[in-house]
Amino acid sequence: MVVRQGVSRRGFLRTSTVAIAAAGAASAVPAVAHAEGEEFVPFQHGVASGDPTPDAVILWTRVTPTPDATPGSGNGPATTVRWRVATDPELTALVRSGTTTTDSGVDHTVKIDVDGLVSATTYYYCFEVLDGAAAGIQSVVGSTRTAPANDADVQRIRFGVVSCSNWESGYFGAYRHLSSRSDLDAIIHLGDYIYEYETGGFAGKNGVVRQHDPVHEIVSLADYRIRHGQYKSDPDLKAAHLSVPWICTWDDHESANDAYDGGAQNHQPETEGPWAVRKANSVQAYYEWMPVRAAGTPQNRHLYRRLRFGNLLELSMLDLRTYRTQQVLPFQGTDVDSPNRTITGADQMQWLTDGLVSSPTRWKIVGNPVMITPVLLPPLESEATRALTALLGIPEGGLPYNADPWDGYTADRRKLLSAIAENDVRNAVFITGDIHSAWACDIPLDAACYFETGGVATELVVTSVSSANVDDLTMTPPHTLGRVAEAALTTLNKHIRYVDLDSHGFGVFDVTPSGVQMDHWYLDAKEDPLTGVYWGAGFAVLDGVARVDAAVLPVRT
Known part of the structure; x- marks a missing residue:
């Protein structure tokens, strides 16, 4: 018996949107033009989350603040980044937020261990550059989920x-x-x-x-x-x-x-x-x-x-x-x-x-x-x-x-x-x-x-x-x-x-x-x-x- 995995309309739309947004081909905020007239986006490597616990999860991204600040280059200025976590994909119902600074010492990566969350809950998050040529540009919105409480009666x-x-x-x-x-x-x-x-x-x-x-x-x-x-x-x-x-x-x-x-x-x-x-x-x-x-x-x-x-x-x-x-x-x-x-x-x-x-x-x-x-x-x-x-x-x-x-x-x-x-x-x-x-x-x-x-x-x-x-x-x-x-x-x-x-x-x-x-x-x-x-x-x-x-x-x- 051969069973093929069907893709629901929700899955198809989500995957298509994700692929476009993650590639930087579509954004509500314009990309930044540099001297040669080309465009670059600061969130070229997407967003990610990991290691969920009942009250915390790791959020990750990487910022490219200038066109020459490619991975491993050592180039690019220190950059301030805002992160936001909400219970809705529009990020209006904020539950946690903050700012952090990244630089070439960590290859312009950003990793936040967000705590104080509710167990077994889906959250939405994004990042935003606050300074430099890319100021005001936001990442795609990601979703994540905390683990159930340790004593929760979990069925699946x-x-x-x-x-x-x-x-x-x-x-x-x-x-x-x-x-x-x-x-x-x-x-x-x-x-x-x-x-x-x-x-x-x-x-x-x-x-x-x-x-x-x-x-x-x-x-x-x-x-x-x-x-x-x-x-x-x-x-x-x-x-x-x-x-x-x-x-x-x-x-x-x-x-x-x-x-x-x-x-x-x-x-x-x-x-x-x-x-x-x-x-x-x-x-x-x-x-x-x-x-x-x-x-x-x-x-x-x-x-x-x-x-x-x-x-x-x-x-x-x-x-x-x-x-x-x-x-x-x-x-x-x-x-x-x-x-x-x-x-x-x-x-x-x-x-x-x-x-x-x-x-x-x-x-x-x-x-x-x-x-x-x-x-x-x-x-x-x-x-x-x-x-x-x-x-x-x-x-x-x-x-x-x-x-x-x-x-x-x-x-x-x-x-x-x-x-x-x-x-x-x-x-x-x-x-x-x-x-x-x-x-x-x-x-x-x-x-x-x-x-x-x-x-x-x-x-x-x-x-x-x-x-x-x-x-x-x-x-x-x-x-x-x-x-x-x-x-x-x-x-x-x-x-x-x-x-x-x-x-x-x-x-x-x-x-x-x-x-x-x-x-x-x-x-x-x-x-x-x-x-x-x-x-x-x-x-x-x-x-x-x-x-x-x-x-x-x-x-x-």
Whole structure:
């Protein structure tokens, strides 16, 4: 059965208006003319919100006060910006407002943590430049929503879920289709929001669909700022940010491929300088350009954090790059089992296990950048094997471990899963990105004993927005060689219930007291900026049962 996502009149009108307004093509206030007679608008990168709590939300924008004040340039004067929050889209019923100053020290980004709000309430917001050549110009009006009160009896929360959006590999049709929906409470991005590669560094069978800026691999603070700015120039991404808050974490490509605490596979100190400097550059740009609220203290800021949605769910967002020890090669065998190796770091592991064990909510959702389910790879047809090993980062022979996700850190995985099992933690669901493919899995404490013990948790993995997967890497038609690999994976790994290695798109994750469901929506063609979308599969987990089961239909909008 093929189900296509319909776009309501409301959704169509909203998406069309958003795309026009976000691109700066229409505005109630004239643009500003500069010396060459051309026009520029100060809010070229849209507006965004994020990390909703019952009484607060992050609001974000970026101001271009003068034509030369482009991202990463260091140009442009300090600029005063007014922000307003109201309960109506005309912004007449104001509830909060204020002014702030931004400058090149933060790349002219603006980020406000607005508190004093009412729980479970939709708000509208905008920004306005108060001085300089752009004085009086307002941004497009965005909408956001606070989380329910912690003790609220919540019957449904619905998230869009995305991962791995590579500018060069295709258009962001997944974001366009998410922005057309009117049923989402937030969008969760599980990592690889940007890619660090030079142009052509990770393309696939369709080559470079659109070129990265800068064209070289990004290393400096200016480089990361420019790349973030390019991504937020995309009209579909701006549209998706405009209507709902986002909850984001990073994976590796926000800094460099296969990053760990002391370096990265895609970092060469002899030509690119110390890893600590590059990592700091990427982190600074990320916090400037993303609508995220750091946790911890100013002296010990960190990205892993927890958000609660009434009595229904807690969402624990992980950082699995900053604290991990270096990956080992899969053929190093028992090295992956060493208790001295960690993917979370000790503090984050304690925070995660404590939170899961003590959570008072029905569902314990973990925003997990890399797969935790054990995956064993059997011998495959040679082309499929090469594609999988390139994607998963394992030797061409197809050995049992992919050492970059939790398979390379089995002591940490056992510690976490043992805490879930020994404390009888019900309804732990990991939602995951990274691997450019869609999966539905039961997570066993011991894969060898799965038939006797079943799972202790479940994992629902979303595919990439655009990043290359198996058919892209093998230069073959979709669902040909990939089907061979999918069958082999699910045959050897009975706890893996579903794999799609060739599709691109997004997930819609629906949470109710009786169960959760992840619907996989797949694009017709990521290379087409106007691509359609269809429902490829859905998988549900019932309350109290650590098992995924196929859904007959997508959840209703």
